[in-house]
Amino acid sequence: MSLSVSLTHRLGDFTLEAAFDAPKGLTVLYGPSGSGKTTLINAVAGLLRPDRATIRVAGEVLCDTARGIWLPPHRRRIGYIFQDARLFPHLSVKHNLRYGRWFAPKSHPPARMDDIVDMLGIGHLLDRRPASLSGGERQRVAIGRALLAAPRMILADEPLAALDEARKQEILPYFERLRDELSIPILYVSHAPSEVARLATTVVALENGKVLSVGAAAQVLGDPRVTPMGARAAGAVIETRIAGHDSDGLTELALGDLRLWVPRVSGDLGAPLRVHVEAQDVMIATRRPEGISALNILPVKIRDIRIGQGPGALVQLSAGESVLLARVTRRSINTLGLTAGQDVYAVLKAVSVAKENIAGKNAP
The missing domain is CATH 2.40.50.100 (RNA polymerase II/Efflux pump adaptor protein, barrel-sandwich hybrid domain)
Structure with a gap:
């Protein structure tokens, strides 16, 4: 499966113009705050209607403004992992995970819940409420909920930004497993160079609403002329x-x-x-x-x-x-x-x- 995006959208004085292909693996949208990363990922999710866009996943059109096609978010089969886990506080971990299964279409049954629980190491958390979990534990549950919706792609909007360094190191291996074991594209937003270097299969470098470069992590991060976060972060x-x-x-x-x-x-x-x-x-x-x-x-x-x-x-x-x-x-x-x-x-x-x-x- 792959994701193809061609998009133009204006927000006040800011204009986002982006075109790229994201193959299987983990594609990082990399750039400073205000470069258009979240706008872009929300357009893919269907949370924002772009001015002009063509967005395809695995050959299926999610959005084509020229043809008047726009699938609503609930029909896009996309798992979205936010900065904050956004779990239901009144539900146990088990029932938060089951909520993800509710969105899985009958034609695409999700992975077995036990398999997801084992992969994420959250079996001992199933009867607990989100308020009693650490930030890293909540994000692992959020990842599991997204996977149990049988998505055709995963979107992650700076999922580690709200965590301290220890919790980040706890979560990173799970994203590595998703990258290496899933056959679907993952679109991941980040402005942390070390995070990008560790996780990315493909990097889309953004600055001021424009794509600076698209390619393998070694190619983009090793280019001295592509420094969206400045030379200090190179x-x-x-x-x-x-x-x-x-x-x-x-x-x-x-x-x-x-x-x-x-x-x-x-x-x-x-x-x-x-x-x-x-x-x-x-x-x-x-x-x-x-x-x-x-x-x-x-x-x-x-x-x-x-x-x-x-x-x-x-x-x-x-x-x-x-x-x-x-x-x-x-x-x-x-x-x-x-x-x-x-x-x-x-x-x-x-x-x-x-x-x-x-x-x-x-x-x-």
Whole structure:
């Protein structure tokens, strides 16, 4: 299944113009507040009537303004997960989940409730009311309710924004499972770079109502010219495999022929991992440095340099088949004489890569 969107909508002085295809997997609408993410997702859900739009899911038309087609929300078979779980406070977890089943069409029966409960680890919560649950538990119940409606796609509007860091780390693995195990598209709104890097199969970068770029997470996040959240939030995604676990608490990752050390992560040898490396943590050296504490010194080639309007610059680096970004000053660019095509070294402290920036690689 896939989602296809072509949409134009005006709200006061703001105009949203977006066109993209979202394949199976998890597509993130990524951009700052006010870029049009929620407007777009609400148009897909049918909660907003766009001025002009064509929206299709799995080939079925949900909206085509030119032909006068507009399916109401309850006929779109879409599971919507909000920032706040929006559970019925007077119902138990079990009955909140059963409410989701009520929307499943007879022609598309939902998954077994026991299977959803087991996947989300909420069996011990079934007799409790929402008020007695943590924020992470409420979101897991909201995910289960959406799945039990037998949706043909899932919409998630910044579902982790209201959670603290610990609860976010609790919920992220469940979205990874949805991404890897469901055969339906998931459209996920976020402005958190690490969240996007960890979850996204596809990224739609938005700014001021316009689509800046659409593509795989590594492609979009590794482009120094696509920074909807600003250069300070820039960072690249690299695909690695576990090469070893050392006795001093570090894990060795294989990046093609290169090696990268990070704080110990769980996983078997050879297991694929996706790593988000923030541009502000990468330094550049024109000669291989010696006598420094940083463990990761990678031979790389400069692919592109983007000079910002202020004192900063983003440098795109080829590291084997992967791409890194380094955030440096314009003065450093000039002092070191950095140019595209130059062979240099990327320097990265092992402890700079936080555990929350490392996750199992999504299925293709």
